[in-house]
Amino acid sequence: MSLPLGTSEEPLPIRFADEPAHHLAGVPLEFADEEQSLKITGFWMVLVTDLLIFASLFASYAVYRPMVAAGPSGAQLFGLGSAIAETLFLLTSSFTVGIAVWYMRRGNQRAMIGWIVLTLLLGAGFLGLELHEFAVDIARGASWQTSAFLSSFFLLVSTHGAHVLFGILWAVGIVVQVLRRGLNAVTARKVYTFSLYWHFLDIIWVFIFTVVYLGAKIA
Amino acid sequence: MTAPAFVPYLLHTLFPPNTHRPTEIGADVMMGLGMGYLVYWLTRHRKWGWLWRDWLTTVDHKKIGTMYLIAAILMLFRGGVDALMMRVNLAMPHAPFIGPEEYNEVFTTHGVIMIFFMAMPFIFALFNAVIPLMIGARDVAFPRLNAVSFWLFAFAAALFNLAFVVGGAPNVGWTAYPPLTELHFNPGVGTNYLLVSLLISGIGTTITGINFLVTVLRMRAPGMTLMRMPMFAWAALNTSVLILFAFPPLTVALLMTLLDRLAHTAFFTLSHGGMPMMYVNLFWLFGHPEVYIVALPAYGVFSEVVPTFSGKRLFGYTSMVVSMAAIMVLSYGVWAHHFFTMGAGAAVNAFFGISTMLIAIPTGVKIFNWIFTMWGGRIRFTTAMLYVMGFIPTFTIGGATGMFLATVPADYQVHNSYFLVAHFHNVLIGGTVFGLLAGMYYWWPKMFGYRLDERQGKLAFWLFLIGFWITFGPQYLLGFKGMPRRMWTYPAGHGWHLLNVISTAGAFVMGAGFLVLVYNVLWSMRHGERDASGDPWNGRTLEWSLPSPAPEYNFARIPTVSSLDAWWAMKQTGQGRGRGAAALRLRPQDIHAIELPRNTGYPFFLGAAFFVLGFGLVFSWWVIALLGLAGVWAALAYAWFDHDQHKHMRADEIRRIEASMGRLPA
Numbered sequence: 061m062s063l064p065l066g067t068s069e070e071p072l073p074i075r076f077a078d079e080p081a082h083h084l085a086g087v088p089l090e091f092a093d094e095e096q097s098l099k100i101t102g103f104w105m106v107l108v109t110d111l112l113i114f115a116s117l118f119a120s121y122a123v124y125r126p127m128v129a130a131g132p133s134g135a136q137l138f139g140l141g142s143a144i145a146e147t148l149f150l151l152t153s154s155f156t157v158g159i160a161v162w163y164m165r166r167g168n169q170r171a172m173i174g175w176i177v178l179t180l181l182l183g184a185g186f187l188g189l190e191l192h193e194f195a196v197d198i199a200r201g202a203s204w205q206t207s208a209f210l211s212s213f214f215l216l217v218s219t220h221g222a223h224v225l226f227g228i229l230w231a232v233g234i235v236v237q238v239l240r241r242g243l244n245a246v247t248a249r250k251v252y253t254f255s256l257y258w259h260f261l262d263i264i265w266v267f268i269f270t271v272v273y274l275g276a277k278i279a
Numbered sequence: 280m281t282a283p284a285f286v287p288y289l290l291h292t293l294f295p296p297n298t299h300r301p302t303e304i305g306a307d308v309m310m311g312l313g314m315g316y317l318v319y320w321l322t323r324h325r326k327w328g329w330l331w332r333d334w335l336t337t338v339d340h341k342k343i344g345t346m347y348l349i350a351a352i353l354m355l356f357r358g359g360v361d362a363l364m365m366r367v368n369l370a371m372p373h374a375p376f377i378g379p380e381e382y383n384e385v386f387t388t389h390g391v392i393m394i395f396f397m398a399m400p401f402i403f404a405l406f407n408a409v410i411p412l413m414i415g416a417r418d419v420a421f422p423r424l425n426a427v428s429f430w431l432f433a434f435a436a437a438l439f440n441l442a443f444v445v446g447g448a449p450n451v452g453w454t455a456y457p458p459l460t461e462l463h464f465n466p467g468v469g470t471n472y473l474l475v476s477l478l479i480s481g482i483g484t485t486i487t488g489i490n491f492l493v494t495v496l497r498m499r500a501p502g503m504t505l506m507r508m509p510m511f512a513w514a515a516l517n518t519s520v521l522i523l524f525a526f527p528p529l530t531v532a533l534l535m536t537l538l539d540r541l542a543h544t545a546f547f548t549l550s551h552g553g554m555p556m557m558y559v560n561l562f563w564l565f566g567h568p569e570v571y572i573v574a575l576p577a578y579g580v581f582s583e584v585v586p587t588f589s590g591k592r593l594f595g596y597t598s599m600v601v602s603m604a605a606i607m608v609l610s611y612g613v614w615a616h617h618f619f620t621m622g623a624g625a626a627v628n629a630f631f632g633i634s635t636m637l638i639a640i641p642t643g644v645k646i647f648n649w650i651f652t653m654w655g656g657r658i659r660f661t662t663a664m665l666y667v668m669g670f671i672p673t674f675t676i677g678g679a680t681g682m683f684l685a686t687v688p689a690d691y692q693v694h695n696s697y698f699l700v701a702h703f704h705n706v707l708i709g710g711t712v713f714g715l716l717a718g719m720y721y722w723w724p725k726m727f728g729y730r731l732d733e734r735q736g737k738l739a740f741w742l743f744l745i746g747f748w749i750t751f752g753p754q755y756l757l758g759f760k761g762m763p764r765r766m767w768t769y770p771a772g773h774g775w776h777l778l779n780v781i782s783t784a785g786a787f788v789m790g791a792g793f794l795v796l797v798y799n800v801l802w803s804m805r806h807g808e809r810d811a812s813g814d815p816w817n818g819r820t821l822e823w824s825l826p827s828p829a830p831e832y833n834f835a836r837i838p839t840v841s842s843l844d845a846w847w848a849m850k851q852t853g854q855g856r857g858r859g860a861a862a863l864r865l866r867p868q869d870i871h872a873i874e875l876p877r878n879t880g881y882p883f884f885l886g887a888a889f890f891v892l893g894f895g896l897v898f899s900w901w902v903i904a905l906l907g908l909a910g911v912w913a914a915l916a917y918a919w920f921d922h923d924q925h926k927h928m929r930a931d932e933i934r935r936i937e938a939s940m941g942r943l944p945a
Contacts, residue, residue, distance in 0.1 A: 116531040
């Protein structure tokens with residue numbers, strides 16, 4: 061069975077109201093409905109352009125890294141401890157959201173919501189650590205006004221952080237919808253796209269951890 | 280601040296001296312009168328409910344296309360007036376009609392409006408009007424997001440156009456290079472207007488790109504494989520990919536500038552290690568693909584118009600597809616040719632010079648294919664076809680001067696001179712504008728159910744074409760004579776006078792062409808020939824199988840496609856010999872109920888909330904910005920929790936509509 065991710069050559073059948081959607085055996089709920097399947101394809105495209113946003117920010121960071129002016133350099137400023145803790149929080153949350161989708165595929169709504177809540181708690185923990193790190197940096201006189209290097213650091217990392225915050229608010233809305241309406245093609249698609257989004261943020265974070273934090277140690 | 284002191288501060292911030300000039304006041308009065316008349320008309324004819332129900336809340340791609348078209352033509356007017364103001368200033372040496380500050384504002388708004396608020400919506404107008412019809416779909420993939428895109432664009436355009444009334448227009452050029460855009464050098468709010476409105480419209484554009492990409496990839500009629508798609512659908516596909524990849528760098532560049540201005544970051548502040556070149560690179564990483572975002576749709580239009588009016592299938596369809604994709608890919612590897620003179624070194628310049636020249640190869644393939652399509656055909660010289668005929672030599676010359684600019688040593692001589700100005704107008708008017716106008720004349724009957732008068736249309740075409748060459752031909756020579764771009768006036772004695780007079784005269788000829796075009800539309804609304812057949816041009820693609828204008832659900836029955844030029848094939852083979860409706864042979868039992876997207880007001884409110892957010896950001900009035908942000912969240916939350924997004928259309932209702940259009944035996 062191949063997942064219809066929009067790359068198929070054959071267009072999907074047109075849906076009429078008096079023809080029920082194709083509940084193909086083995087196809088997950090969110091893909092069985094054509095409209096939801098389209099939205100998943102669309103969401104992959106959202107991730108493409110979001111990836112390009114981060115690519116531009118990474119490129120800028122790489123160019124600005126030596127431009128420390130009178131401020132501290134990355135090697136002077138960044139500690140690996142908090143970055144590793146943040147990484148653990150976020151990587152674990154990617155695992156838990158995977159389990160949530162696993163339960164969703166088995167129709168276990170309670171377990172799914174439980175694992176999403178755990179995911180969001182881990183995400184909130186990540187955000188707390190990041191904001192704490194920012195506060196410490198700013199208290200040491202290293203704000204985004206200090207140097208072009210720090211401007212690009214804060215823009216890159218806080219864009220990711222803002223995505224995490226948005227993801228948390230979004231997922232809370234989705235959980236409320238699941239509680240009110242149960243799991244159907246629409247809510248299942250929302251949970252699924254949220255999980256895609258969350259994994260995506262995790263991958264971006266892996267690059268931030270490597271380029272920003274490990275990179276500063278190597279330099 | 281006490282209350283009495285607050286009022287003058289507010290007045291001065293909202294209406295600084297550069298909003299008091301006679302030209303600005305004149306524009307204010309005209310806009311006020313126009314708005315007043317609109318409100319009067321809507322009230323007098325009790326049309327407010329109609330406006331809200333049928334237009335502001337619509338999710339029908341055809342109506343959204345119409346709204347894009349109206350907006351694009353209004354913006355063409357505004358951008359054109361800017362252009363004429365510049366040309367009047369330059370007609371005579373030392374005879375300024377407007378001062379240097381205003382001149383800077385006018386060339387900035389001219390550029391921004393023509394690219395972002397005229398060309399882009401015009402393209403989306405055509406995509407919306409025909410792409411779903413061409414590929415046999417009932418709507419785009421995400422009808423509600425389509426409305427969101429439009430309202431983000433519309434409110435961003437409104438915000439940008441508000442600048443010269445409230446707060447002062449931007450004056451940094453459409454490229455908005457730092458450090459000129461830094462707060463220190465440019466304290467007013469004009470630059471904020473430019474940055475914020477482009478960020479907002481950029482969100483809408485990105486959503487449109489995603490929407491049409493998924494529409495073309497996933498919504499095609501059964502049997503329409505990728506290689507059976509009309510070329511215009513290929514253009515939409517390639518353009519959408521370009522949008523997806525090109526707008527993020529622009530977003531980042533604009534955001535950095537905005538943060539520098541509002542949050543005092545140091546991205547482009549030289550004293551803190553900032554690097555203006557970072558902006559220039561990011562901007563053109565967007566900017567050059569953007570050139571193809573506006574050019575590929577025009578190529579798509581030509582590839583539809585030429586076969587129809589030559590009575591032949593498109594020559595070299597496969598090579599057309601491949602060359603378009605090649606242009607799409609190559610366009611990412613040429614951005615540094617916009618700043619050869621910045622000193623990147625010989626190796627970098629050589630790379631970008633050669634990659635730029637490479638683009639001429641696939642473009643040349645396309646030009647030859649259009650000509651070979653005409654070769655031996657029975658050509659009908661309609662207005663749309665005339666625009667193609669005007670395009671081919673004009674664009675080829677524009678491409679040749681582009682090769683000149685791609686040759687690095689030559690570029691050093693003419694960089695940022697009028698040669699450059701002439702070149703990019705040559706390709707943007709000769710390519711994009713001619714293409715969009717060709718598309719407008721070609722698909723107008725499909726959009727509105729009547730034709731535009733051909734005689735008036737041809738007059739407008741000749742005024743545009745001749746006016747274009749009178750305007751921009753001399754500007755090449757002015758470039759050779761060393762006249763730099765963006766200068767507001769010039770002294771006598773450089774030998775620039777005569778050429779500038781000619782150029783200004785040409786601009787007015789183009790202005791006359793615009794007036795004829797508007798007259799053509801208004802006249803044809805009353806007297807234009809009705810299109811009863813749905814297929815006025817003896818067309819080849821599926822949109823011509825539908826009545827004009829198409830019903831809300833587009834296709835009562837989704838056609839099955841077995842070849843390229845599907846409608847032409849249907850007309851030739853067993854599915855019917857006649858033109859128009861007869862060829863489809865709909866039977867009542869083929870018609871089933873249809874699920875359609877339900878209208879919704881949230882896209883309009885989302886756009887309005889973004890407008891408030893943007894206005895707050897422009898003036899750094901954070902309370903207003905937060906109110907706007909709350910509005911954005913409210914609109915999004917409403918959309919998330921709204922699960923009732925469809926309406927059903929019963930089969931008998933559809934049969935009645937089809938019968939009333941003469942498509943079913945009653």
